[in-house]
Amino acid sequence: MTVTWSNQQIKEFRKTLLDWYDEERRDLPWRQDHDPYHVWISEIMLQQTQVNTVIPYYTRFMKLFPTVSDLANADEAVLLKAWEGLGYYSRAKNLKRAAQQIMADYQGVFPETPEALEDLAGIGPYTAGAIASIAFNVPVPAVDGNAFRVFSRLMEIEADIAKPQTRKIFTDIIAKVIDPDRPGDFNQAIMDLGSSYMTAKNPDPEHSPVKAFDQAYLDGKELDFPVKSKKPKPVDVPYVGLIIRSERGYLMQHRGTTGMLAGFWTFPLIKIADLDLGDDVVMATELAQHVTEYLHRETGITAELTPMGGRAITQVYTHQKWQVNLFGAEVLAQDLSHFPGEWVPQSNLAKLALPKVQIKMMNRLGMDPTK
Structure with missing residues (x-):
């Protein structure tokens, strides 16, 4: 699938989105700087977990493990206790493994490319894109559930997001739209848009800052997107x-x-x-x-x-x-x-x-x- 927007539309979308983000961005503890360690920990915690739940966990975690070195040397029982209640505990174990890789292979300095980041334990394409764009200003998409939802509605993309191959469709599209000068802010603006005006349930497209670009809203089909086949029940x-x-x-x-x-x-x-x-x-x-x-x-x-x-x-x-x-x-x-x-x-x-x-x-x- 190709991007149907003109170059001028893409420029106007970037400006509209980022102007809104500059005014309305969420004040979150991990957004106080662009430290890759902070970005990484927050993104791993936010997987399958609501922002308001993550905030106190993130704050406590940073007090216990303020650096990559501290995390690499963490006692696993202490680490799991700090993670208690967040669920998906393999995330915590992979954090320690990845921290050990960073210490051993990169002398404690985060790699900057998405490819190198994906070689670390527990880091997939989305997290690699988030770290690379936010911490290192690399113009790469961060494609998560918010990005699927936002762009499927903006462009009425009918690809089934439950299928693994669909990620490449969205990645290629977003790569053409992402702001090359502010990729991290662009990706975070999409996250904020997906958690406010373009939520999965009860969206508010009428008041969305990008409603003029939202084809699904303009066609009255907002809730038809994204397309997602049902997973088997546990x-x-x-x-x-x-x-x-x-x-x-x-x-x-x-x-x-x-x-x-x-x-x-x-x-x-x-x-x-x-x-x-x-x-x-x-x-x-x-x-x-x-x-x-x-x-x-x-x-x-x-x-x-x-x-x-x-x-x-x-x-x-x-x-x-x-x-x-x-x-x-x-x-x-x-x-x-x-x-x-x-x-x-x-x-x-x-x-x-x-x-x-x-x-x-x-x-x-x-x-x-x-x-």
Whole structure:
């Protein structure tokens, strides 16, 4: 697809957009300078996360890890604790890996080209474009959901944004429209436009500063764009969560160094599929007996578990939807030599790196995961 705007229209669009941005840009902590480290951390945090949620996390993160060197040398447990609640924890782990690459391969100095930036762990085309344009003034697009939405409406681009090959269509188009003198401001203006007047739901094109260029608005088809086919629904995965307490505290499981929730601590979680119950539907009390036997067989821990009732706790991941039913027991502290975890006093739980599913389980029990 080619750009249908004339050179004069492109110039007028740039000026209109940037004049608006100069007057109305959002005052965000990572926009106080053009430091590539600040840009990078903010962009990674903003993936799948709202701006207002990110701001306090970003501020705390910068106090803990003010430089690339600090991040490269971060204790992973401290890093994950700082990330707790943001979700998508592979982002935090990739931040540390990328920081180590920058220290080892670039002597602590950020590479400036999109190609070199994409060689760093966790950095894809969008983040590379954002860092290169904002921090180094490289005229390269930063194509994210906002850019898809804004430009699909401006030009009525009908390509399905759920398909990987569509990114190149938008990248090529935006590359011809981006302001060569202020590429970083241009990309950030598109971000601000996509989060204000050209939102996914309830847009306000009538008051948009670029409404004269918005073909979908002019044609009354604003909500028809972008075109996006539906993703498959996450697969339901039922679990039981074990709330086992002794005089030494709660039984907590370390999730290991690989796989989902690696590096985090949770109450023991057992996938119901691992109980080999077949297709039979079992009552909660019967399930409790199966879990009790499984726990003793696999770990040596003896606990007479009973259902705690209430609706299942739901946690949605990219491809899975966990449904966790809670079972509890009061026991005397036992040997944990065959269990990947330890007894933790309630007062020490907040010191551990806790994923969202654990926080939800604690909330269900009336426990404050921050204390």
